[in-house]
Amino acid sequence: xxxxxxxxxxxxxxxALKRFATSPTMQxxxxxxxxxxxxxxxxxxxxxxxxxVDARLLDVHQNAPILILGLAVMVTLxxxxxxxxxxxxxxxxxxxxxxxxxxxxxxxxxxxxACVLAGLIGGLINGLLVVKLGVNxxxxxxxxxxxxxxxxxxxxxxxxxxxxxxxxxxxSWFSGDGSxxxxxxxxPSVIVWIGxxxxxxxxxxxxxxxxxxxxxxxxxxxxSAAIVVVLAAILFALNLPAWVDGVSLTIGVLLIIGxxxxxxxxxxxxxxxxxxxxxxxxxxxLAGVKTDRETILAFVIGGLLAALAGVILAANQGAASPDIxxxxxxxxxxAAFLGTVIMSTGRFHVWGTLIxxxxxxxxxxxxxVGGVPFTWTDVINGVVLVAAVAVSTxxxxxx
Amino acid sequence: xxxxxxxxxxxxxxxxxxxxxxxxxxLAFEPGQFIGLMGPNGxxxxxxxxxxxxxxxxxxxxxxxxxxxxxxxxxxxxxxFIHQDLGLIEDMSICENLRLGQQPMKLVGPILNLKxxxxxxxxxxxxxxxxxxxxxxxxxLSPGEKTLVAVARTLDRGARILFVDEATxxxxxxxxxxxxxxxxRTVDDGATVIMVSHKLSEILDDTDRVVVILDGEISxxxxxxxxxxxxxxxxxxxxxxEMAVEGEADACEIGEELIALEAACGGRAGPVDLVLRGGxxxxxxxxxxxxxxxxxxxxxxxxxxxxxxxxxxRKIRRALVPPHRExxxxxxxxxxxxxLTLSSxxxxxxxxxxxxxxxxxxxxxxxxxxxxxxxxDAEGPYGVLSxxxxxxxxxxxxxxxxxxxxxxxxxxxxxxxxxxxxIYRLIRKLRSKDVAVLVISSDSEDLFSVxxxxxxxxxxxxxxxxxxxxxxxxQLEALV
Numbered sequence: 040x041x042x043x044x045x046x047x048x049x050x051x052x053x054x055a056l057k058r059f060a061t062s063p064t065m066q067x068x069x070x071x072x073x074x075x076x077x078x079x080x081x082x083x084x085x086x087x088x089x090x091x092v093d094a095r096l097l098d099v100h101q102n103a104p105i106l107i108l109g110l111a112v113m114v115t116l117x118x119x120x121x122x123x124x125x126x127x128x129x130x131x132x133x134x135x136x137x138x139x140x141x142x143x144x145x146x147x148x149x150x151x152x153a154c155v156l157a158g159l160i161g162g163l164i165n166g167l168l169v170v171k172l173g174v175n176x177x178x179x180x181x182x183x184x185x186x187x188x189x190x191x192x193x194x195x196x197x198x199x200x201x202x203x204x205x206x207x208x209x210x211s212w213f214s215g216d217g218s219x220x221x222x223x224x225x226x227p228s229v230i231v232w233i234g235x236x237x238x239x240x241x242x243x244x245x246x247x248x249x250x251x252x253x254x255x256x257x258x259x260x261x262x263s264a265a266i267v268v269v270l271a272a273i274l275f276a277l278n279l280p281a282w283v284d285g286v287s288l289t290i291g292v293l294l295i296i297g298x299x300x301x302x303x304x305x306x307x308x309x310x311x312x313x314x315x316x317x318x319x320x321x322x323x324x325l326a327g328v329k330t331d332r333e334t335i336l337a338f339v340i341g342g343l344l345a346a347l348a349g350v351i352l353a354a355n356q357g358a359a360s361p362d363i364x365x366x367x368x369x370x371x372x373x374a375a376f377l378g379t380v381i382m383s384t385g386r387f388h389v390w391g392t393l394i395x396x397x398x399x400x401x402x403x404x405x406x407x408v409g410g411v412p413f414t415w416t417d418v419i420n421g422v423v424l425v426a427a428v429a430v431s432t433x434x435x436x437x438x
Numbered sequence: 439x440x441x442x443x444x445x446x447x448x449x450x451x452x453x454x455x456x457x458x459x460x461x462x463x464x465l466a467f468e469p470g471q472f473i474g475l476m477g478p479n480g481x482x483x484x485x486x487x488x489x490x491x492x493x494x495x496x497x498x499x500x501x502x503x504x505x506x507x508x509x510x511x512x513x514x515x516x517x518x519f520i521h522q523d524l525g526l527i528e529d530m531s532i533c534e535n536l537r538l539g540q541q542p543m544k545l546v547g548p549i550l551n552l553k554x555x556x557x558x559x560x561x562x563x564x565x566x567x568x569x570x571x572x573x574x575x576x577x578x579l580s581p582g583e584k585t586l587v588a589v590a591r592t593l594d595r596g597a598r599i600l601f602v603d604e605a606t607x608x609x610x611x612x613x614x615x616x617x618x619x620x621x622x623r624t625v626d627d628g629a630t631v632i633m634v635s636h637k638l639s640e641i642l643d644d645t646d647r648v649v650v651i652l653d654g655e656i657s658x659x660x661x662x663x664x665x666x667x668x669x670x671x672x673x674x675x676x677x678x679x680e681m682a683v684e685g686e687a688d689a690c691e692i693g694e695e696l697i698a699l700e701a702a703c704g705g706r707a708g709p710v711d712l713v714l715r716g717g718x719x720x721x722x723x724x725x726x727x728x729x730x731x732x733x734x735x736x737x738x739x740x741x742x743x744x745x746x747x748x749x750x751x752r753k754i755r756r757a758l759v760p761p762h763r764e765x766x767x768x769x770x771x772x773x774x775x776x777x778l779t780l781s782s783x784x785x786x787x788x789x790x791x792x793x794x795x796x797x798x799x800x801x802x803x804x805x806x807x808x809x810x811x812x813x814x815d816a817e818g819p820y821g822v823l824s825x826x827x828x829x830x831x832x833x834x835x836x837x838x839x840x841x842x843x844x845x846x847x848x849x850x851x852x853x854x855x856x857x858x859x860x861i862y863r864l865i866r867k868l869r870s871k872d873v874a875v876l877v878i879s880s881d882s883e884d885l886f887s888v889x890x891x892x893x894x895x896x897x898x899x900x901x902x903x904x905x906x907x908x909x910x911x912x913q914l915e916a917l918v
Binding site: 302 | 760783
């Protein structure tokens, strides 16, 4: 999207172009542009097997739990902490979602309450350990993550778990064909359209507020509108309606979680306090921020999101296995750290995390479609994570 | 002992942007001299030292060791710098700290000869008069002993010209004594020592020569023997008294009591009795390490008293300018707006308790304009601002909160003269019947410029508060 803006600005002279190229906006877009170029490369290489709306949305659908875990670790990262227990919590609530129904025959609303409570309590324990007892955040959450994982084994026997013909069944709206967990069940596209319209308007206002010197208000407003229209046209040329129609219920839930979290982080005092706490806890405390409370709350939110990730995972899979959450931690952290260099210069934020996590999946999928064995997934995730963190560190050092 | 070179500085000039800090410094230091370098904050002392150390580069001028022109002294073996931050590793022993960065003493191959390293370390600390087991971790030493270890390390590396930058300011009297004795011994040994200090007695008792920098120029360069205490103070405060006059304009009705400390103890402070009333600007000064700032934290409420009481109505709004701007002041990655509004954020809550970012931005921009923050865009990053502008933003944050009790710690630390005057004007404007201001500063100029009554903090307690007009800088310096 930024390359279009660059073309428009170039009209106002080379110095404006240079200023634009070195502006924070441009620097924050570099990674996004790099990814987009990579995908164009995939397109040329693989053609329609890569640029396949259903297949790419299915990637997002299947990775929704990981993306939610990315948001979970992001919240604690904003507070300047690490939460390594999200993988364990995710596995625990997956087992609770399946096991409490199949083995204990609980009513499903009670199961959901149990999952939410598990997330809140687990997060609270993490927060208290780190803040009140001063346990190192790595050690505390590494330990509690092990405990959460262990509890799922203790409660449900430590083996794979799925409904059988004789056991109580999961509710039909939750898992199986035509349910929350199935890719076939779509999110109302009108809501997606409203969201996209809001994004377009937001982008328009954002460009409008960055009027370069020497432009009249009216002319810049027209230019801003033109940029948005051109972008929209490009998206329509890329088959936007098919993407919108393909958004599954799970992806819809993911977007709603992201939206709520974004509002909390951007439009509430809590969000602002959290960023301040993470960036300079001493200064935040002396400015009147209750840093201890904010940090504990960050762990609680992280726990809750991890619990939700587990529930969604259960809906997608319809089964639970002990190793289901292993390997989730790396892509979750990769998504959060990638988010700091997507539309941003060094800050953790919601949309960066979701987009970063999605890009990460597509990079891997592209290679798999192109013939690289799927066993390379973790290698690719690791390489992209390290590269992203290196880039974001360089940006922060400059800032 | 290698011989000590003669250090000559000619025509040294330095500006930061349009702000000229050093206007041409000429100095020559002979071997075997103990020089005291003095001057008010912001006069250019630390800029001079930083140029010599190679942290800044000079705009003009030359630095010479004997006849050799050098860029800076930072990388020269024969020069050593001891800053307030001593650069010791707390968890490591004296011996390990001394050996860091030195050629290791080997036994066989990569195996260290620990015995010889220990002996060398013991010898090095004995030379500065420190009698300690060299295996003692540095964290177990007193502040004075740590400084001695830093001196020993610098000497052990072969330094013959020593710059000691305010290293005594945080030390208790007895420890300062040990340090100056150790420095005296190295001078008698033929080395050159240049000590930056605000302590008059130290300079008068121990140095051979006094150099005073005022506003970027050498205003005094005389043998210590020709100066007495009053003579030295006059040379230091010639300008301060002019500035202080401006402060005595607007008297104000005294309001009711807003906050009271009753035998409150916390951190290094206490027991402190202190009453703050509306309409008064109270000033406290003292040496760093006297618990000065902890009194500020107690009054602000960011430190709970371990004993005694801080009596304040729950509804009283309090705001603090913290003493250490870089570590305690701003949020580096956030914007100027976010830094300005951090303390009063609930004010911009609107529909559904969500923040009205537009209004917040306009109010923040208004404050940034009022305080002349440069560059002036409130959406710009805070981290890249200069020290003075950061201080303005921190002030703006406090002003936006509109508190009834202001606690201003080191309000002018590291800011230039112009900003300093702006800050004094701001503080004076705060004076009103319903507002109490507490200024806590180790810079006496701050107190005389804005305060109605002044107290000296010694060992965590406040002596009686004296009306500012009944005291002059000399008396205050004598008390501190």
